[in-house]
Amino acid sequence: MENNLPNETIVKKLIISELNDISSSEPYVTFALNETGDYNNTVNILVFIPSSVKSFDVLGPGNKEKVKTDNGNVVTRTITIKWEDNVKPTVEPHDLWSVAVNYNATSSKKKDNIIRVIYEYGDPETTRGTVTTTGTPG
Incomplete structure (x- = not known):
């Protein structure tokens, strides 16, 4: 995935650490046009x-690509949350x-x-993520 778009990324650890029993480890995403x-x-x-993951990178957004979803094919950009450790996003506790x-x-x-946010960890073949739109995909 190429990252050729001018961008600014701000990452902050929130006060909440060592969370257990979360309902989903999927990212929660909002996307707005300014x-x-x-x-x-x-x-x-x-x-x-x-x-247990000590560091991660935020890659993207990349170029537009077609992605197959439960609602059919969509054209989207992807942001990847990536860490090198082979630790699944479902491993608890979480920060x-x-x-x-x-x-x-x-x-x-x-x-x-439309924007897609995925996790990539250890083996890049195993990813999980969320697709979010600014309205009704067309």
């Missing part, structure tokens, strides 16, 4: 990272992190309306 400011797209992500990715799409003709 009319003003330095960046025209903002993605806010709450991620549950296993407490809660806030990630904000602000970026400009390369073309103002077609605005982004």
